[in-house]
Amino acid sequence: MNNKRTFFILLFGVLIFASAQGQTSSPASLKFFPAQVWNDLSGNVINAHGGGILYHKGRYYWFGEKRGQHASEGVNVYSSKDLYQWKFEGLALAPSKDAGSDIAEGCLMERPKVIYNQKTRKFVMWFHLELKGKGYSAARAAVAVSDQVQGPYTFLSSFRPNGNMSRDMNLYVDDDGSAYHIYSSDENMDLRIARLTDDYLRPTNQDSLLFRRQREAPALFKYRQKYYLITSGCTGWAPNQASLHTADSLFGPWKLVGNPMEGPQADLTFGGQSTFVLPVQGKKDSFIFMADKWNPKDLRDSRYIWLPVRFDGKDVKISWMDEWNLSWFSKK
């Protein structure tokens, strides 16, 4: 009798506990928790570092570096309708088994970004490529394409754009459909921009210096006809102070505004490094700043810091929050 009672009491307790756990994933409590472990819908930790997001036909696609403890293992892609819950779609680009390939296993594939070309109907991926066994000396940009957003992507070529070294990078598509590659060059001293060919597969020779201030991790966005560019300093995996530049034209002149971060560790970008600024669909003037909080001892375990961008007149501020959700944009 007593045993039976104990059993039911325990069962009741387990059920209460389980339902409380269940609530944390119910839509009402969907939130972003910057720098905390973020699982995909299968319960695995999201592995998409140095990433960027493409919105296509009602879904967001998050592309990022698949990392082992240190290894670079290709480019992962996840999809989501709401930005909180991510479904793993697979390895969008795998390193090659062919030892002669530029992307042979053991190469470094960093900061992948994907854009969609309306004319060719191809999805075009650019990333920073370092050749196997050569450290960071190759300093190349690389391009891959796919007919489907989630891939698999086919590697096309790697090169130094117009002969320039190319490390940390991003892509930007302007309102008129022209696309640009923003990249750290000359041993990261320079930040450059190159307009891409109409098919987005190569740089054109419209390629110019933005500024020479030793910056990397560029993340560019446009707000009310002005361009905003967030970058980091060059301290490897260690965090440093971000800076914001603004310009009326992509080719400059770019004006240094200062550090847009606010709150604890604001002068270290909250322990993170910029990777992308995402325009939220259907919410005017709403942007999410995305950063990586690198863990160099186990790169897989590097965390994601997503925070909303606040506009104060023409001033941009990004404040630390332990947790937040998209309703922040309606309240601002």
Ligand code: GAL
């Ligand atoms: C950082 C860069 C990262 C990665 C790292 C390696 O400067 O932003 O993407 O390349 O160096 O140390």
